[in-house]
Amino acid sequence: MQNNLYMRLKKYAYIKPPQRVTVKDLAFITGPEKLVSICNEIIIHHKKELKNKSYVIEALTIIQIIQKYLPNVDIQLLGSNQCIIHKKEAKNKSNLLLVLIVWLLLFIGSAMAIMNFHYDVSMQSVQQRLHYLLTGQQVEYPLWLQIPYSVGLGLGMILFFNYLFKKRLNDEPSPMEIEMYKYQQEIDQYIQYYENPLNQKNDDQS
Structure with missing residues (x-):
């Protein structure tokens, strides 16, 4: 069974509190379908950890979290090594x-x-x-x-x-x-x- 995954980080991720941040919110993953589906649902941040309006997360941090759940998976990073998380806030009606x-x-x-x-x-x-x-x-x-x-x-x-x-x-x-x-x-x-x-x-x- 192949244990290789390829990951490309999104430039931006827009999160609406109290939404939890998962891998699929931050990156595109390709590889064996079963591994991809498991990987996409891994939680990177809980709602209480997103305090600022903008937050930067490194690809290395995401890979380390994934490998806690999938230690035998080899993850190859493609493209950028950072993703900017923006909080979505409720839109105020135009005055x-x-x-x-x-x-x-x-x-x-x-x-x-x-x-x-x-x-x-x-x-x-x-x-x-x-x-x-x-x-x-x-x-x-x-x-x-x-x-x-x-x-x-x-x-x-x-x-x-x-x-x-x-x-x-x-x-x-x-x-x-x-x-x-x-x-x-x-x-x-x-x-x-x-x-x-x-x-x-x-x-x-x-």
Whole structure:
């Protein structure tokens, strides 16, 4: 009988208290079906041990726990050697008034930023000058330039963020999504170090 198991840790595991954390919550296991079914149900953490919102567990810790129950099993690790456990918390209902206040602040702030930019670069005088060069007439409000420019500004923002309401315009990630991905990676690196019990023990000993 083959006693080899192959394990790949998940990057994230989301646990809803008071759920117990088992191997199948943290990793993908492949191998003999009987061993896999036994291994998947092994408890890694009880609910009382999950105190923080985020917790890092090492593959070595999981392997040691598995081998207590299955001492003759050889476990081969594939991929990452850490998994970040996040606690799922009850979702609070959205406060409509708070959403409207935040929306209003963002709307006013973005409008002021655009207007200040146009004032700094003298956009109106540029459009007046462009109108004069094209038509030979002096006009205070060249609407045939200003209206398409305003519409194009809004369309440009939609194309930049690659979203129209909840619908993605194409398969390419937007610059905002890329920045959010980089930010999430930095958070993960922070959690992997400071929420890792092994690193905390090393810091206490040093």
